[in-house]
Amino acid sequence: MRQDDPIYAHRSPGGGTIWYITRFEDVTAVLKDTDHFVKDVRNTLPPDAQKPRKTSLNRLINENMLFADPPDHTRLRALVNQAFTPRRVEQLVERVQHITDELLAAIAPAAEADLIASFALPMPVRIIAELLGIPPADQAQVADWSQAIISPGSRNLNYSARKRKVRAFVAYLQEMFALRQQKPQDDLISALVQAEEAGERLNEAELSSMVALLLVTGHETTVNLLGNGALALLNHPDQLTILRERPELWETAVEELLRFDGPVETSTTRWVREDFEFMGQQMRRGDVVRVVLASANRDASQFAHPDVLDVTCPDNRHLAFGMGIHYCLGAPLARLEGKIGLKTLFNTFPSLRLAMPADQLAWRSGVLFRGLKQLPVRIQ
Ligand code: HEM
Secondary structure, rough: OOOOEEEEEEEOOOOOOOEEEOHHHHHHHHHHOOOEOOOOHHHHHHOOOOOOOOOOHHHHHHHHHHHHHOOOHEEEEEEHHOOOOOOHOOOHHHHHHHHHHHHHHHHOOOOOEEHHHHOOOOOHHHHHHHHOOOHHHHHHHHHHHHHHHHOOOOOOOOHHHHHHHHHHHHHHHHHHHHHHHHHOOOOOHHHHHOOOOEEEOHHHHHHHHHHHHHHHHHOOOOHHHHHHHHHHHHOOOHHHHHHHHHHHHHHHHHHHHHHHOOOOOOOOEEEEEEEEEOOOOOEEEOEEEEEEHHHOOOOOOOOOOOOOOOOOOOOOOOOOOOOOOHHOOHHHHHHHHHHHHHHHHHHOOOEEEEEEOOOHOEOOOOEEEEEEEEOOOEEE
């Protein structure tokens, strides 16, 4: 597609069009153009149209900045920026290392392990839960609720079962907000409850949706940086050798792993605000636009050797975290988790290798995330 049809129109049977954008230059153009491409579908409606009301599930999933446009996005992001500070991330170095060590120690006695289930998933999930301030005793329950909300299909949940879980989750969060309001702790939920910008605060629906967004990103993204990153290095032992000789390169290595096989394959949906021409193609109000980050990150017009993994590569301007106003809020945390997690994994298990041929590994379906279902490895 990138070569032959870089702005590809998929006409869906229902009549709508989904545009897939695959070239680096066009992807950056879409991500920067918030006038023509919007995240809140209601902003594609003519100004005098009545805006549909959101259900409680919709509100929980998308009453947050990832699905908002300016000025709402600007306000929400400014409020969360106050709570999610670089200092808060820096303070996590020791916890990320500790949790990594603990998870790896648990699998050390085994001959084989699935790195996704035993390490790549639980590490970021525990970190985001701790960061938010969810008590350890509640973390399994919260993980169950958020899984039900994010991927009901994989758990065969019908609509009413899902609705019950959403209600229980929102009730839990409301109680948590009230507790933190009365007695703030040194955690992200307390900081979000207290955040104030130009006299504005997050309302309760926005708070719940923000926490749900952070939990989702905690569950679905860094797991793939650790999984895809470990696989890429196992498939490129020459690059691992370089990292063993020059450990100071782990930071550039993480950037290269994000570019080479990043966790997010396409960005979240954007909508065309009104009819207009983009790069010679006539787009219509309400069309869906998906930018394919994974393709842009392999575009030869931007990267000299796009299909070669080179952990020494400096100045790596990849798009794995997106670009523009929706650039990933969690990028500093994800980078920290990726660096500590992968470095410690390969230092702890120097003879780590795949337990099955790489071409037989199963990948998760769907176009949003790029991640393995399992990553079976031999440890000893
Ligand atoms: C390696 C791991 C991660 C990757 C590759 C990643 C990637 C991305 C991308 C591509 C976007 C932009 C989506 C778009 O424009 O449609 C994004 C947004 C976002 N990410 Fe991440 N993410 C990662 C980890 C995290 C973590 C750990 C957190 C939370 C702590 C997080 C929180 C967010 C938030 C809140 C947004 C929305 C920002 C906005 O709309 O202004 N991400 N991420």
